[in-house]
Structure formats: C-alpha cells, structure tokens
Amino acid sequence: MLSTVDLAYPFVGRWLTQNSPANRVPSHGTDLFATAFAIDFVPVNEAGRTAPITFGSLLRPEPAERFPGFGRPILAPVHGVVVGVHDTAPDHQAFRGLPSVGYALTQRRRAAEGWVALAGNHVMIQTRDGWVIAVCHLQHRSVQAQLGRSVVVGEPLGHCGNSGNSTEPHVHLQAIDRLDVLHASAVPITFSGRLPRNGEVIDAV
Template sequence: MVSTVDLTYPFKGRWLTQNSPANRVPSHGTTLLATSFAIDFVPVDEAGRTAPITFGSLLRPEPAERFPGFGRPIFAPVEGVVVGVHDTAADHAAFRGLPSVGYALTQRRRAAAGWVALAGNHVMIETHHGPVVALCHLQRGSVQVRPGHSVRAGETLGRCGNSGNSTEPHVHVQAIDRLEVLHAAAVPITFEGRLPRNGDIIEAG
C-alpha cells in the first residue's frame, strides 16, 4: 500500500491553503468519508483575498460569481484513469457572516445524503499505483472527462465551483485507498514534495 500520494497542484494562479493536514489530522475535523488528510484550496486575487467582505455579505448569501476563482480551470494533479464523475449539482450561493451559521445547521442533512451531496460535482482519478484522488466542488457542467478517460497531470478536468458542501468557491482534494468511499481509508497527500500549511498562499503555474 502506498503511504503517501505526491500530486502536482491542480490549478494555476494564487490560491489560499485551508484545512490542511499539516496543521491537524483529521484535517476537516472528521474522519467521515476518508477525509482525514483532505485539503482545501481557495482561489484568491493578486492581493491574496477572496471577494471583498461588505456589510451585505455579512447578512445575506452572495452569488458565487462574485468570488475571484469561480470558474478557474482545475487540472489533473496526477496521471491515471478517471473512475468517477458527477457534473449535475447546482452551484449554490456563498455563505459568510450570519448566513454561514444557517448553512452550518444544514450540514447534518447533507452528510446524511451521502458522498455526492457533500462532494458536489467531482472527478475521481485512480492512480497507476492504486489510490484514488478526488477533486470536489467543481462548477456545474464544466467537467471535461468521463469514466475510463486516461489523464495526464496538468490535463484540464473542469472548473472551480461552489457545489456540494461548500461555503465559497474552492477545490477540495483527497486521496483514498479504493473507489468505494464509504469503505475507503484516507491516504496522505503531498504537493510537489511538500504539504502546505493553513494560510499558505500557493502561486502555481
């Protein structure tokens, strides 16, 4: 069994690291659905910021299109074969401030609905050495690959979205030891030989 999967960054430009296992394991605060070593990357602008916070954004949901990374291309971080795709989940509004509290209260319902409800639109790639890498929360209708498609690292998979369990546009990356997520174990991941920490700004491309 492979102990760690080393990936290339699945994006270009500036991205903020969040929920990194470099800071804690399980990185997302739960072992649910093999997310112990999962990591999130949030697209930001040249100043390292997401959409500006206004008084309105603290009181009501915001259009996902308002965020700088919505629609940015997402690339395969590893060579392998596509073994899972979902591309029909809607991109919902983003939630910050008070709206994020209400959104958090619906998390139990989404978790009960299963993997797809949490992952939203996603691509799963089985690597040549065994583990499966999942990239989640993609933009609806953006996925360009299908199961059985062989991909190379750097090949376009889709675009950054806000589908599934997501409060603002970002990409969630995790590796698991088998395709059946409910029965899978989490596999540690690194990116180009290192694991970025929470708050790191990644300049890729």
C-alpha cells in the same frame, strides 16, 4: 507508516490553503468519508484575498460569481484513469458571516445524503498504484473528464465551482485507498514532496 501520494497542484494562479492536514488531522474535523487528510484550496486575487467582506455579505448569501476564481480551470493533479464523474449538482450561493451559521446547520442533512451530496461535482482519478484522487466542488456542467479515459498531469478536468458542501468557491482534494468512499481509508497527500499549511498562499504555474 502510511503511504503518501505526491500530487501536482490542480490549478494555476494564486490560491489560499485552508483545512490542511499540516495543521490538524483530521483536517476537516472528521474521519467521515475518508477525509482525514483532505485539503482545501480557495482561489484568491493577486493580493491574496478572496471576495471583499461587506456589511451585506455578513447578513445575506452572496452570488458565487462574486468570488475570484469562480470558473477558473481545474487540472488533473496526477496521471491515471477517470473512475468517477459527477457533473449535475448546482452551484449555490456563498455563505459568510451570519448566513454561514445557518448553512452549517444543514451539514448533517447533507452528510446523511452521502458523499456525493458533500463533494458536489467531482472527478475521481485512480493512479497506477491504486490510489484514488478526488477533485471536488467543481462548477455545474463544467466537467471535461470522461469516465474510463486516461488523463495526465495538467489536463483540464473542469472549473472551480461552489457545488456540494461549500461555503465559497474552492477545490477540495483527497486521496483514498479504493473507489468505495464509504469504506475507504484516507491516504496522506503532498505537493512536490511538501504539505502547505493553512493560510499559505500558493502561486502555481
């Protein structure tokens, strides 16, 4: 039986669960880069919705700033040591409707560029048990965590962004068994002992 690492939610406020391994494994449709058990959280407003879909959003990309939660603080989900930091990837526009089709066609190119091109700005935290937790798609130049420093649950890491392989501002979490993502194995994650399902709205405090 696979070991499981239990995490705290890396945010406060209202978030929507997407691409959860509670619904399918691999959760992102691939085992590439140890993402089999990865989970995505999308920041939403008090009504549980992301940015309203308009006629324009179906036809052209949208500014990331239009989405609720862009720039929202992201917190450490676990105690550990920061073993990886990337902070220089730009935040790009969001893609829904027809623009998302064109964006999907570029995913193979980004995958060929490696995990950092997919993860965008990120922080990686190694736990005392050796697991490595990756917190991805952070806002450009927002990362506060310092390489080699210890962090505790709830400590600020950065802000929610739209960097890397992301169609709208969100946070991607995954746990792996070593720092070398290319050769790592995915580790199942839970939150307070449970795993939220796709479409579930999380109110974190």
